[in-house]
Amino acid sequence: MAKKAKKTNSKLEKLNDISLKLTDVEFRYRENHPNAVDGVSFEIKHGEYVTIIGHNGSGKSTISKIIIGVLRPQKGKIEVFGNEVHSSTLTGIRKFLGIVFQNPDNQFIGSTVRDDIAFGLENRQIPQKDMQAIIDKAAAKVGMTNFLDHEPLMLSGGQKQRVAIASALALEPDIIIFDEATSMLDPKGRKEIKQIMVDLKESREKTIISITHDMDEILNADKVIVMNKGQMVKCGKPHEILYDEEFLKSIHLDVPFVSRVIDSLRLNGLNVKNTLDLRELVDEICQK
Structure with missing residues (x-):
């Protein structure tokens, strides 16, 4: 049973180091409809980088809406x-x-x-x-120090998302x-945001939860939670998920780019080992 929430000056205290725990959560949008979330349980420790795909x-x-309190199970x-x-x-x-969120334009409030x-x-x-010291620190973390006086709507997609991240930080x-924070970005913008996620992960100061369908994004995660038809069907390390290509195909998820390259190389007679790191694969090819 969960402990009763403690308050100090109306602020909740951390009662443990489990950032998020779901226990047998069910949600349906309408009566007599199938559950959109069906008996999902998992926990995420503080400092972990977890993707939900x-x-x-x-x-x-x-699940995302339930976590932030928009929906109640x-x-x-x-x-x-x-x-x-x-x-x-x-x-x-x-x-x-x-x-x-997915579309940074929907989050902007200020004129700069x-x-x-x-x-x-x-x-x-x-x-x-x-305020100014806090703003400067947040902007510096996402590489936006030189854009503080710019109008947000005039920035590139990747820059807009960096502003959204700075506002959160x-x-x-x-x-x-x-x-789905990278889904509307071009390749350059996606790369920028993924790198910020990695930087945040490496600091271990915050828990990172990424809701995504980008299979290449999960390469950087500590743990991957796989959803299908409202249920959590698998939870594990990235390599445990990504090396199981038959499983991915069975739930209509793409095989990551690096895995497709490895399959193609093997079909053409080049025996290379499994890896999730494209640079490591390139190094191995160069040595053959």
């Missing part, structure tokens, strides 16, 4: 750092969370990057004298959720 309709986006329990999510704790729990990052700080009633969340 699945094709359209698998339940991964519904009909059954099961959600805990954030040991605090059970319900109506009386939701405001406090949301302070643990930072969200980066600086104003946009400041918006969340103003809502948290951060003293004006402290400025609020010092313990958990950052990337909800």
Whole structure:
């Protein structure tokens, strides 16, 4: 049984180091309809980088909405750092969370990057004298220091998402959720955002949860949760998921690019070992 949430000056405390725990969670959008999420249980420790993958309709986006409190499950329990999510704790729990959505244009409030990052700080009633240092630090983490006085809507897709990430980081969340955050970007923009995720992972200061259908993105994760038809059908390390090509095909997920290259090389008589690292594969080919 989850411990009763403790409060200090209306702020929830961390009761353990489990960033997120779902226990037998079920959700359906309408009565007499199939469950969009069906008996899902998993836990994510603080500092982990976890990807939740699945094709359209698998339940991964519904899971995301449940985590941030937009949807309330009909059954099961959600805990954030040991605090059970319900109506009386939701405001406090949301302070643990930072969200980066699919379309950054829908998140912009300010007329400049600086104003946009400041918006969340103003809502948290951060003293004006402290704001600039916080804004500068957040912008520096995502490489946007030189764009603070630019209009967000005039930036590239990758730059816009970096601003959205900076706005989330400025609020010092313990958990950052990337909800299909790279799906609308060009290859350059996707690469930029993936690198920021890796940098955040390596610091181990925050829990990173990425909801995605980008199979190449999961290469950097500590753990992968696979959703299909509302259920968690597999959970493991990236290599445990990606080397099982028959499993991926059975739930209509793409095989990552590096795996397709390896298959093609083997079909053409070049025996190479399994790897998830394209650079490692290139090095091996060069040595043959």
